[in-house]
Amino acid sequence: MGLVFRPEPRNKVTVVLGAQWGDEGKGKVVDLLALDADLVCRCQGGNNAGHTVVVDSVEYDFHLLPSGVLNKKAVSFIGNGVVIHLPGLFEEAEKNLQKGEGLQGWEKRLKISDRAHIVFNFHQAVDGIQEQQRQLQAGKNLGTTKKGIGPAYSSKAARNGLRVCDLVSDFTVFEEKFRVLAGHFLTMYPNLSVDIDNELQQLKVYAERLRPLVTDGVYFMHKALTGPSKKILVEGANAALLDIDFGTYPFVTSSNCTAGGVCTGLGVPPSYVGRVYGVVKAYTTRVGVGAFPTEQDNEVGNLLQSRGREFGVTTGRRRRCGWLDLILVRYAHMVNGFTAIALTKLDILDTLPEIKVGVSYTVDDEPLPSFPANMDVLMRVSVKYETLPGWRCSTEDVRCFEELPSQAQSYIRFIEDFLQVPVKWVGVGKSRESMIKLF
Secondary structure: OOOOOOOOOOOOEEEEEEOOOOOOOHHHHHHHHHOOOOEEEEOOEOOOOOEEEEEOOEEEEEOOOOHHHHOOOOEEEEOOOEEEOHHHHHHHHHHHHHHOHHHOOHHHHEEEEOOOEEOOHHHHHHHHHHHHHHHHHHOOOOOOOOOOHHHHHHHHHOOOOOEHHHHHOOHHHHHHHHHHHHHHHHHHOOOOOOOHHHHHHHHHHHHHHHHHHEEOHHHHHHHHHHOOOOOEEEEOOOOHHHOOOOOOOOOOOOOOOOOHHHHHHHOOOHHHEEEEEEEEEOOEEEOOOOOOOOEOOOHHHHHHHHHOOOEOOOOOOEOEEEOEEHHHHHHHHHHHOOOEEEEEOHHHHOOOOEEEEEEEEEEOOEEOOOOOOOHHHHHHOEEEEEEEEOOOOOOOOOOOHHHOOHHHHHHHHHHHHHHOOOEEEEEOOOOHHHEEEOO
16 A cells, blocks of 8 residues: 655644733734634633733733634634633633623624643632742742642642633533542642632533533634644744743743644644744843842833833733843744744834843853853843944824834844844734834
């Protein structure tokens, strides 16, 4: 019998990932690409993510729902790599429904993988207790969002977690497993208060609402990839430097938010991954604790913070701000292999007379060849900057590259040359229209 060769993948997925510490403006890029997408997927994280999307002057906030849910023609999919807090999911939908018409009929266009793990209320309570303990022991909390994400992924890795498929099948079996899991956490955290019966009652109601949305995720994705022509978009949550393996550990999230997470979090073979777009803010921000080499704890940082309205969507926390760190973005590119970059919030730099860009690290006057794994080393690095002239005029109304001030054009070209990756979009405002397409 002759060999039958595999055909070239039919529908490759387009991926949008954060290239820094999150809050790069991924939602806006996804929203742009979701306009003509047929399927928009989330592959990792939980409602610790926060994407803001403005449509028809209405500001929607998404944490668990893919922001593509605003596209009435697209199907949104929450993959197996996502951890789902059910009260959070339905509350988010209700809140956004009250804001505008964008979310009407969302339940008819959302599918959820039966293999996704569930975040329970006690996971969230434990998250808070763990943060308190870290604070007391070392005076160093991780700065988690207290949404139960870490404890839920811990349950998954410890193999005592519960999945969507458990909830929508025999509820008596689910109840038994749930009581065991809750008991396990009560043993570990004696001062944890869990209303087991009340939560079970809640979950029974959610099971009915959830059932029509649940699907076999592997079969669902396989059909989408190999069936009729489709535009498939994957929306990354968090960002490269928050990745559990490649991020600034331990100040990271609990999932793989780099390109590999797309394959494991959706059941997509690597050969089906097409374009990978990295979203890079024109400066750097970080929420919570952890090393931040280019941080500007001064007037520049304050200016970026106030002009950029840098507050977390999920926590409302003030973001720390600093110059663009290209060592860090180049490292994210090494892990993700970006096809092109979306550079966001360029307009925030409009008033600066000069702009600095971090181009190399040294420790004890020795150059560092790569981005360090050890956080104690990263805390001690000195950054070598390249200083570029500012443009000192508003770019907010600019709608094509040629209209940008020459200094802003040079800033973009400098980034491309350093990373050896083309910049495909430049963001100069909040709206969908303010994303300038370069090619």
